[in-house]
Amino acid sequence: MYDTVIIGAGMSGLAAGIRLAHYNKRVCILERHKMVGGLNSYYQQSGRNYDVGLHAITNYAQKGTKTGPLSRLLRHLRFKWEELALVPQIGSTIAFPGVSLRFANDIALFESEIARNFPVQIDGFRKMIGELIDYNQIGMGTDGGSAREFVARHISDPLLTEMLFCPLLYYGGARENDMEFAQFCIMFRSIFLEGFARPYQGVRLILQKLLQKFKGLGGELRLRAGVTEILSRNGRAEKLLLEDGGEIHAKQFLSSAGWRETMRLCYESGKTQEQFPAGRLSFVETISVLRHDPKKLGHDRTIVFYNDSPSFVYEKPDSLVDVRSGVICSPNNFDYAEPLGEGMIRITALANYDRWASLDEKQYRLEKMRWYDRMIDSAVRFVPDFRNQVIDTDMFTPLTIRRFTGHENGAVYGAPEKKYDGRTHLDNLYVCGTDQGMVGVVGSLVSGVTIANKYLLGGE
Amino acid sequence: MTNEEIRQAVIDILSDISPDEDLSNLDDAAPFRDQLQLDSMDVMDIILELRKRYRVNIPEDDYGKLDTMAHTVEYLKPHLS
Ligand SMILES: Cc1cc2nc3c(=O)[nH]c(=O)nc-3n(C[C@H](O)[C@H](O)[C@H](O)COP(=O)(O)OP(=O)(O)OC[C@H]3O[C@@H](n4cnc5c(N)ncnc54)[C@H](O)[C@@H]3O)c2cc1C
Numbered sequence: 001m002y003d004t005v006i007i008g009a010g011m012s013g014l015a016a017g018i019r020l021a022h023y024n025k026r027v028c029i030l031e032r033h034k035m036v037g038g039l040n041s042y043y044q045q046s047g048r049n050y051d052v053g054l055h056a057i058t059n060y061a062q063k064g065t066k067t068g069p070l071s072r073l074l075r076h077l078r079f080k081w082e083e084l085a086l087v088p089q090i091g092s093t094i095a096f097p098g099v100s101l102r103f104a105n106d107i108a109l110f111e112s113e114i115a116r117n118f119p120v121q122i123d124g125f126r127k128m129i130g131e132l133i134d135y136n137q138i139g140m141g142t143d144g145g146s147a148r149e150f151v152a153r154h155i156s157d158p159l160l161t162e163m164l165f166c167p168l169l170y171y172g173g174a175r176e177n178d179m180e181f182a183q184f185c186i187m188f189r190s191i192f193l194e195g196f197a198r199p200y201q202g203v204r205l206i207l208q209k210l211l212q213k214f215k216g217l218g219g220e221l222r223l224r225a226g227v228t229e230i231l232s233r234n235g236r237a238e239k240l241l242l243e244d245g246g247e248i249h250a251k252q253f254l255s256s257a258g259w260r261e262t263m264r265l266c267y268e269s270g271k272t273q274e275q276f277p278a279g280r281l282s283f284v285e286t287i288s289v290l291r292h293d294p295k296k297l298g299h300d301r302t303i304v305f306y307n308d309s310p311s312f313v314y315e316k317p318d319s320l321v322d323v324r325s326g327v328i329c330s331p332n333n334f335d336y337a338e339p340l341g342e343g344m345i346r347i348t349a350l351a352n353y354d355r356w357a358s359l360d361e362k363q364y365r366l367e368k369m370r371w372y373d374r375m376i377d378s379a380v381r382f383v384p385d386f387r388n389q390v391i392d393t394d395m396f397t398p399l400t401i402r403r404f405t406g407h408e409n410g411a412v413y414g415a416p417e418k419k420y421d422g423r424t425h426l427d428n429l430y431v432c433g434t435d436q437g438m439v440g441v442v443g444s445l446v447s448g449v450t451i452a453n454k455y456l457l458g459g460e
Numbered sequence: 461m462t463n464e465e466i467r468q469a470v471i472d473i474l475s476d477i478s479p480d481e482d483l484s485n486l487d488d489a490a491p492f493r494d495q496l497q498l499d500s501m502d503v504m505d506i507i508l509e510l511r512k513r514y515r516v517n518i519p520e521d522d523y524g525k526l527d528t529m530a531h532t533v534e535y536l537k538p539h540l541s
């Protein structure tokens with residue numbers, strides 16, 4: 001019998017698996033897909049390599065750094081710093097009408113930009129950083145209330161407030177327009193204090209390293225092994241039922257499938273509807289392959305968070321896509337020793353899952369084309385026009401996210417309420433990943449490690 | 461195991477946990493926490509490695525006793541002889 005069976009071979013499941021296998025536990029990861037990676041997987045199309053979701057790895061730390069989530073993660077996964085081959089960003093921008101704030105992996109730049117554009121706010125901004133910097137970074141905290149209330153205590157300019165929230169919500173907001181204080185601290189640190197990086201080869205490098213390590217330690221991975229039910233007795237999970245009719249027993253279970261989705265595996269459906277609210281926020285993303293590196297067009301920004309009015313709306317839109325705001329990422333614009341070659345620009349915007357889900361196949365394809373154009377039209381107000389450089393395109397919608405994560409509504413960042421302690425109603429079933437309260441590549445890896453350490457490595 | 465061997469065993473564990481760390485100048489009397497910035501999860505990692513490699517079971521109440529190299533060697537001595 002297995003010591004632990006893990007549902008999902010995304011970042012969090014793989015990280016937990018490595019910890020367990022390292023300590024000689026018999027561990028098996030069950031993954032519904034034919035690939036690992038979940039939301040952060042990769043694929044090939046027309047001979048080109050694409051990442052499913054990756055813009056950038058957050059929480060960048062230079063070699064030799066001892067504190068912070070990335071360093072802790074490297075220690076726990078027994079990776080050398082070089083193995084992840086992280087290359088820091090060139091620099092990013094938050095662009096609102098009339099004001100742009102640049103930031104990079106050194107908070108000094110961001111501070112000087114704020115001091116220049118919002119001189120009255122800079123003292124409050126520095127005080128705010130002082131308060132949030134020590135906040136528990138392993139996501140085991142409790143709900144500390146509204147981030148907007150916290151920010152309002154330090155910053156009085158509504159435009160600056162919106163400009164700070166825009167990147168944080170886009171890269172980790174599970175709720176509409178606001179975040180939990182705990183989540184805000186984690187996100188603020190990961191983006192503004194530590195910053196962005198990317199391996200030259202993208203997410204596949206990280207996944208290959210994780211997988212190699214897991215298997216090298218004797219971990220088992222079963223692909224195309226979707227779990228359909230978690231059967232329990234006397235308050236303990238007993239076994240899992242699989243799509244192919246098989247069953248798997250284990251002493252302990254860990255699910256990265258999401259909170260609501262995991263509960264659904266435990267109960268008959270129907271019961272779960274009100275008890276475990278689903279997230280509402282989903283994205284579309286356009287991918288444009290360019291003939292040249294975007295720097296040739298004068299675009300050297302790593303990521304541009306844009307919004308075309310003074311207030312920023314982070315809600316499920318009524319239309320298929322909300323093109324008023326978005327995130328423009330250029331994987332070329334990291335500080336690589338060698339340029340990537342072809343250019344690429346990825347643009348993310350808020351989208352409505354239900355509207356996309358209601359389309360028939362022909363409409364779906366048509367709407368993808370229409371909204372691709374509209375999103376690019378909106379984005380080129382904030383970056384140099386690259387439209388005549390495009391040689392190939394791809395696009396994903398909330399339905400794609402649903403397919404890759406299993407999250408209902410294609411909810412990118414999972415449920416609005418997080419389960420920080422990772423426990424469930426069953427003694428030996430735990431959750432990790434997005435719904436444990438840690439988002440992003442680094443966040444979900446940290447989550448897998450933390451939950452494995454806390455519950456699954458004790459005792460013998 | 462001699463004191464020196466136990467010390468080396470702990471050094472081996474530390475260099476697995478922090479491969480980028482230079483451990484040649486480790487001060488045996490100073491806390492790991494201050495010198496290596498190890499947090500409580502890392503201390504637990506050391507304890508798990510000791511269990512894995514030498515089958516030493518350290519009760520949770522004793523975790524705090526493994527704060528410096530000198531204390532760790534002293535604590536492990538009766539378990540590893
Ligand atoms: C468009 C987009 C861009 C993003 N960009 C970035 C970025 O640039 N940087 C960053 O750090 N983060 C980014 N993220 C977020 C990041 O991808 C996620 O936070 C992270 O990958 C979540 O990992 P996870 O392990 O928690 O969950 P998931 O990746 O969702 O993994 C869960 C796994 O469980 C499997 N599964 C689910 N149900 C079952 C079942 N019943 N049986 C078997 N298997 C099951 C799924 O197939 C999946 O593989 C992005 C997300 C999106 C949507």
